[in-house]
Amino acid sequence: MEREGTLNRTGRDMVTLDDVSFSGRSADGGIVTLLDAVSFSAKVAEITAIIGPSGGGKSTLIRLINRLTEPSQGRISVGGTDISTMDPLELRRLVALVPQKPFMFEGTVLDNLQIPFRYRHETPPAAQSPEVAEVLALARLDRELLERDARSLSLGQQQRVGVARALITKPRVLLLDEPTSALDRRTSDALAATLREICHGKNLTMIMVTHDLRLTEKVADYCFYLEAGRILEQGRAAELLAHPASIELKRFLSEPADQEG
Helix, strand or coil, X not given: CCCCCXXXXXXXXXXXXXXXXXXXXXXXCCEEXXXXXXXEEEEXXXXXXEECCCCCCXXXXXXXXXXXXXXXXXXXXXXXXXXXXXXXXXXXXXXXXXXXXXXXXXXXHHHHHHHHHHHCCCCCCCCCCHHHHHHHHHCCCCHHHHHCEHHHCXXXXXXXXXXXXXXXXXXXXXXXXXXXXXXXXXXXXXXXXXXXXXXXXXXXXXXXXXXXXXXXXXXXXEEEEEEXXXXXXXXXXXXXXXXXXXXXXXXXXXXXXXXXX
């Protein structure tokens, strides 16, 4: 699929999907097509938002990019390399996923920041290390939280710890699954500002799936509308949301509350 306005976009393609499809099974055992010949690209130092109703395939899409699920057909590449040829653990050093519901491991915030290194049998960074200081600053977390029990934090703080934990291994791509779905408006706005600063300041490629139109308006550079497993519309985020062309997107924008679930 040819992207509109590509020549006006800064940076280069980091993630590309070419005719990617995915089929699953329904409750009665039948085959269900969750993604149907999806093609798009996401660029360095931009936030690409994928919006659409629940059940449209958004979460499946980012799981494919992280190889938590394998496509039925098509090609996905990161930095020009077909991810099917990459070791999944090596891929996840480059492509980090922040899930919809923040998950905190037992222990302190510092323990949570160190755990990706422990899983890889690497020496974790110490509390006073530059790596820890950097991600705390990026995620707007106070250093005094390092010794707090991670599971005792507020939901907004846990969400930020999840972002910091993803960033500490210095990925090139950050995948976000409904990052503000459980947050109040103030916390959501704060996290949105953080994500935008991180993306542009660190030259990260961010792909965010959401039905939060307010968040999309605040942070997204480019936007795709995904419904029933197909991309129906795409464009620069501000233009797409202000001037939808398809009936489906117009309906989604006019009745966003009905699309959540």
